[in-house]
Amino acid sequence: MIPAIDALRAIGWPWVGRPTAGPWAEVMDAHPKAGPARVIEQHRSGYVVANATDHAASVESPPEWQRPPGYRKGKVAPEDRAVVGDWVLVEDGRRIVALLPRRSAIKRGAAGEHYRQQLIAANIDVVLVVCGLDGDFNPRRIERYLLLVQAEGVTPVVVLTKADRPGADPEAALAALAGVAAQGVPVLALNARDPEAARALDPWLQPGATAVLVGSSGAGKSTLTNSLLGIERMKTAAVREHDARGRHTTTYRALIALPSGACLIDTPGMRELKPTGEEELAEGGFGEIEALAAQCRFRDCRHAAEPGCAVRAAVEAGTLDPGRLANYLKLRDEVAIASDRLASRLAQKPAPRPAAKPPARRPDGKPGRR
Structure with a gap:
């Protein structure tokens, strides 16, 4: 069961129709009564999914996703649960029954002493690393972002906002990021409040593409989202004067369809950026x-x-x-x-339990001891 392909492609469906072979087809064949939808919001209490730009619904997650860490039966690692940008199969329009394979994902090491990974978004084509040209500007943090968001097929773009602010020096900032630009990473300086200036991002926001905004609080991600949408949809707030630190105006990740035909994922600001151990320095901008x-x-x-x-x-x-x-x-x-x-962590994972042997049967064919 699959909704109209054109409606799905408007929110990033990567196929011209229903996949007929490969991992996606296998999962869909196993759930013939379920239809694909994309996760557009992730909350502690559940998910909001969509199968068209104008049709979203709250759905239940599988019971095994809801069990707390450490629960013995049916435990599912956080990275194996759906995040914003994932494609899932939904049955009866109200419950997720399967997670479709990811094409790409960006993640970081979760805070805390124990090793865990935290997924930020899935099925991404472009990562927009947003940094303000005020006290937020930090070339070293931008390099850290570029290392963490590397993924096969994902294009990073550095977006320097607040280029219109008094005291902003876009030329000096571009010079400070010359090493990044030399690695083939586009670096743009613009006024995020100006929709015309935001059109500089059009080459990376083509129909069918999915981009994610990452950066610290107050960097201008929500302001840029509003300019790309052409309406004031996302809440924004001023940064503190003495240190240019922002407040979390975006409190959860959300996927939004843009007029250009691309999809954009806005994320809350991230203050801690720990590697996962899977990064490659050469591919991460060095x-x-x-x-x-x-x-x-x-x-x-x-x-x-x-x-x-x-x-x-x-x-x-x-x-x-x-x-x-x-x-x-x-x-x-x-x-x-x-x-x-x-x-x-991988070495400590228990080996899979062998399949249970079928019960012995008596000569008369009934189960029991021989």
């Missing part, structure tokens, strides 16, 4: 440093005081920003620690 590291005299060079270090030589020659190198080294160590924790 390709030039990884290339330099391959030229070092020693393969295990730590880029500190070792002789023949090509990375340090680039810093001394003025071709590599020392602040960018320091951030690379910090993130490299964090990724290594997270990777070890991830490996330990």
